[in-house]
Structure formats: structure tokens, C-alpha cells
Amino acid sequence: MITLRFVYISLSGNTASFVRRMSQHLLEKHGDAITIDAVDVKELVKDGQDFYEMAGPFVAFLPTYLEGGNGVDNGDQEILTNPLGEFIAHADNFKQCLGIVGSGNRNFNNQYCLTAKQYSQRFGFPVLDDFEMRGMLDDIKRISEKIESLYNI
Template identity: 85%
Template sequence: MITLRFVYISLSGNTASFVRRMSQYLEERHGDAIAIETVDIKELIREDHSFYAMQGDFVAFLPTYLEGGNGIDNGDQEILTNPLGDFIAFEDNFKNCLGIVGSGNRNFNNQYCLTAKQYSQRFGFPVLDDFEMRGMTDDIKRIAEKIEKLYKI
């Protein structure tokens, strides 16, 4: 059995919905051949649990929440999603991160999924893909296929 691990933070519920629907899709495709573990950073913090070292590879999912700047020449500042970065940095968890999937709103142009791109640069793992808002069925299938290749299933 292969264990897929997804670490995410979701503020509006969009990222949580995507991770849940993609997990269901993968479970339908692979049945008992896989197990899926999810870590909801927001719930981890809410329940006053400490960060911990991840045991095994994982994929991170991150929405984009920024303030200030335009994302190109006059800066920006990540807001609200910083705990995911703190978790990835904790105990060198970034070394087990296979990559990150960003989400956002295309109306924000250059800032669309910018936080995922920044995490990629900061930690040295790839941006695997992105989706807008809650994601569509095609997004789930496309990103699930990339995850299947990463985990060799």
C-alpha cells in the first residue's frame, strides 16, 4: 500500500474542498492500493497541536492571500497562510515535500498563485500545478495524474 500525504491550509474552504475531492477521486481509482493522509494546518493550530516532522513524502496545497504590491516590482506580503510555511520549514519538512499546488483567483493577474511560486523558490521544491478557486473536475484529474506519477502509482 502506498500512502499519499497532503498538507494544506484552507481559509475559505476552497483548498479543503479541492483536497477532499481529489482524495476521493484517487481512492476511487486505486482503492485499497493507496491510503491518503491529510494534514490541515488550520485545524492543527486551532486544536493547539504542535508542528511535527513529517514521516514520508508529501504534497502541499496553498491558496494565495496577499496584501500590498502587484507581485512584480513593488512587493507583496503573504497574509493568513504563513503557518503552512512555518510547518514546511519545521524540522526540515521541506526536504520531504515533493512539490506544491497553488490556488487563487485569476482576476489577480500576476499575483495568481504567487505564494506557491514563492514557497517553491524559498524551499527548493517545484510548483506542480495550480487551480482557480475550488477547482474543476478537469483540475482534479490533471493534478491527481501528476501526483500518481510522483508516487509511482
């Protein structure tokens, strides 16, 4: 049995919805061959739990919340999602990260999924894909296929 591990933060519920729907899709497709361990970093922080070392490889999911700048030439500042970065940095978890999936609103132009791109540069793992808002079924299928490939299932 293979354990798929997902680490994410969700503020508006969009990313949590995507991870939940994608997990259901993968479970329906693979049945008892997989288990899913999804870690909501926002809930860890809210419950006062300590960060911990990941037990195996994982994929991160990150919405974009930025303040200021345009994402090109005059800066920006990540807001609200910083605990995910702290979790990934904790105990060198970034070494276990297979990649990151970004989400956001395409209306933000150059800032669309910018935080995922910044994490990719900061930690040295790839941006695997992206989806807008809550994501569509095609996004779930496409990203699931990439995750299946990473885990060789």
C-alpha cells in the same frame, strides 16, 4: 499499500474542498492500493497542536492571500497562510515535500498563485500545478495524474 500525504491550509474552504474531492477521486481509482493522510495546518494551529516531522514524502497545497503590491515590481506580503510555511520549515519537512500546488483567483493577474511560487523558491521544491478557486473536475484529474506519477502508482 502507498500512503499519499497532502499538507494544506484552507481559509475559505476552497483548498480543503479541492483536497477532499481529489482524495476521493484517487481512492475511487486506486481502491485499497492507497491510503491518504491529509493534514490541515489551520486545524493543527486552531487545536493548539504542535507541528511535527512528516513521516514521508508529501505534496503541499496553498491558496494565495496577499496584501499590498502587485506581485511584480512593488512587493507583496503573505497574509493568513503563514502557518503552512512554518509547518514546511519545521523539522526540515521541506526536504520531504515533492512539490506544491497553488490556488487562487485569476483576477489577481500576476499575484495568481504567487505564494506557491514564492514557497517553491524559498524551499527549493517545484510548483507542480495550480487551480482556480475550488477547482474543476479537469483540475482534479490533471493534478491527480501528476501526484500518481510522483508516487509511482
